[in-house]
Amino acid sequence: MREIASPQLAQRTTLRLGGTAIAELILDSAEDVARLPRRLRALGGQPVIIGAGSNLLAQDGDLPLVLVRPDFMQGPEVVGEEDGKVLVRVGAAVPLPRLLRFCAGQGLSGLEGLIGIPGTVGGAVAMNAGSFGVETCTKINNIQVASNGEILTATAAALQYAYRSLHIGDKKNDFIVLEATFGLTRAASDGISNCMRHNFFEKKSKQPVTALSAGCVFKNPTPDMPAGKLLDQAGFKGKKLGGMAFSSLHANFMINEGRGSAKAALALLQEAREAVRERFGIKLELEVRIVPCLFP
């Protein structure tokens, strides 16, 4: 197991925010997985599994966190067929865009809606990331996870997923996704590429995709009541504080303008939440994960 002392969260998150954790543990074998619980006990602190850091808001300062990075980079590769679906296996650390390029090239349809999501495969599975009507977990055949030092396979039937969440039995956030096998449908490569291109341009026209952000910060209370609309109507579109801002393109994207801090981000989030609660009586839930955990 590789170990890095005092890793900087600002270098590991797309928001470029956050202080210093105790250590980062990088796993790339079954032996690393087996040794992990003991090493975590010795280090103390709260374990946080990290992928591309594209849905994390890390707090400032010295943080009582140990980052755990599953560095499984195998695949993507076709490993068989089941019930008319082509099975594609891929390691948790593989960037989602690489998986999507593979699918387009091989003529495998199902994940086109996930274009433009900058996370890893493991992060997309753990978050049940979704867009354009596609949710990651709906396309899973099985996943391999680590829990308490053991490696287990969970079939699609064992996954309990909802909007931006995945549980496996009684395990909420205490499993590490090591690899995923997706069940995809054969289709023409051109059609898949065109669909991805169309989705990407659509996304780019409505979201600040190149800014420093973690995507949408709040969940949509219901599909027909987007958090961005509520934030806009509450006056938060483009609102700035201490180097952080709600995007003027999409109010649910919080942006680091380059010199922001987690303190400013959290203050702005709280202010927005309070304003939406007062004006509409709706309590917005966070989609971005704050580490160490602060409020739900």
Ligand SMILES: Cc1cc2nc3c(=O)[nH]c(=O)nc-3n(C[C@H](O)[C@H](O)[C@H](O)COP(=O)(O)OP(=O)(O)OC[C@H]3O[C@@H](n4cnc5c(N)ncnc54)[C@H](O)[C@@H]3O)c2cc1C
């Ligand atoms: C420009 C932009 C656009 C985005 N668009 C979308 C979108 O359209 N739809 C959407 O759903 N999201 C979107 N996001 C948010 C984000 O990219 C997704 O949530 C993504 O799936 C997170 O993956 P990650 O590897 O970065 O995970 P991280 O941010 O590193 O982690 C996110 C959460 O998953 C857990 N986790 C990460 N890896 C694992 C693992 N291997 N095993 C277990 N738990 C793990 C972490 O502990 C954390 O709780 C966007 C973000 C950005 C910056």
